[in-house]
Amino acid sequence: MSTSPGPGTRRLVRCVVGNETYCIDNDWLDSIQVVENLYPSRSADGSIGWIRRFDEKVPVFRLADQISSAHSRGASRQGVIMVLRKGEKLWALLVDKVTAASEVELDRMCPLPAVAGDTVRGHFPGVVVEEEGIMLYLAPDRVVPPEVSGVRSPAPHAASRRASHVRVAPRRIQVGLRRAAQQIITFTLVHETPMTSPVRFGVTAGQAVEIVSELPMIAVPQAPPFVVGLAKWRSLPIPVVDLGAWLGMTPAPYTPGCRLLLCRGTISGGGRDAGLLAVPAVDDIRKLDLPIEYRPWPEPVKWNSALALGIYRAERTMLVIPDLDAVLSFRNAVSSYTM
Incomplete structure (x- = not known):
């Protein structure tokens, strides 16, 4: 043969x-x-x-x-x-x-x-x-x-x-982007150790693709410590990223049965990958119509604020807008990383 x-x-x-x-x-x-x-x-x-x-x-x-x-x-x-x-x-x-x-x-x-x-x-x-x-x-x-x-x-x-042969994203998730641009998805994370003050995170509704609870997943040896592994979603390999650990906060890792929020960056992933990531341990998910009342967070934070697009006070709590593009392009754009 x-x-x-x-x-x-x-x-x-x-x-x-x-x-x-x-x-x-x-x-x-x-x-x-x-x-x-x-x-x-x-x-x-x-x-x-x-x-x-x-x-x-x-x-x-x-x-x-x-x-x-x-x-x-x-x-x-x-x-x-x-x-x-x-x-x-x-x-x-x-x-x-x-x-x-x-x-x-x-x-x-x-x-x-x-x-x-x-x-x-x-x-x-x-x-x-x-x-x-x-x-x-x-x-x-x-x-x-x-x-x-x-x-x-x-x-x-x-x-x-x-x-x-790797598409940036399935075409069907492009539907409704114009309407989604007028909304924001906010959520909390289930941290290993609770934060001293409540923190919410936010992405535009256009960046939020889907919420799932179970995906086939594998570990990646030598990946950065905040990369939990790779998950399979619709025939695509999606990195699972501990957003808390990435920002230098208390980790909020994947645990069996936890919910994952699938997100995409604002720039094309090009031919390299799908331009998507999954955030584990999400909780208390809310969809808000824009505009919302907010103002800049008035005090320094003890985690890596350079990895956030903005830190605000909204809905009586801290609202962090993570830089998802910085996560997705980590290996290409960042020469060294310190927690």
Whole structure:
């Protein structure tokens, strides 16, 4: 049987690390070996040992270590070894499990949203959207030192090249924008520790897309601490952002069953991603007709006010208008971040 992918598809191999499943392009795969072939030997480059491939010693790296995964790493004598090749370079990754390669349509491969990671240099240039959920697309040449994989400069991977196939937003949510511009959605957050004074947050009704309570979600290793993960919504990967942590307030993280407010920025996400994000732990949601009475907040705040478009006193409480564009363009526009 031919192993070549059909037109408009990529052949992907799935590998399991802890409770997470990642996928790589089958073109990287040289062979699969049993863990009994491993010669344990810790090295300064992070490898945990080596295997023999013909007359060559191939360094083996534990994938969980390389992506700083929080999963249980177990012993080196557990799992399966994926031998990978780029030109004359060989290296291997130790994972828990590998499944048979299968074809995936290119339209199901999306770039990783900007706030969740770097598609050019990061370990995960993209996301694969499936019927039952989403899965991170791994660049195996980026999870090992460049002298091992032979990478001199990052090359685009299949998922990051699919940018032109990712719409900024579904067309149906454009309906009623003119009317929505005359309204504002305000809400509170369920913080881990209650704020000393009540705080409400606001977005225009045109930015508020939908309120949901359950979405398939995955964690993203090495994402900023305020990025809870990625959720699947209408065949799109949406970053889930702890708005409280982003602003430097007490975190308001995702918890099972909590409500999420799907929002979009005011600028186009371009071909890079959908330009949407989900805010978890929202509560007490209200829709107000504009104009409303407000005035600037008179006192300094103890969180990062530079990440808000405005801070006001309205409805007898603080009203914060978060800069959603700053969140969505985080990796591209912000060189460093301090909480």
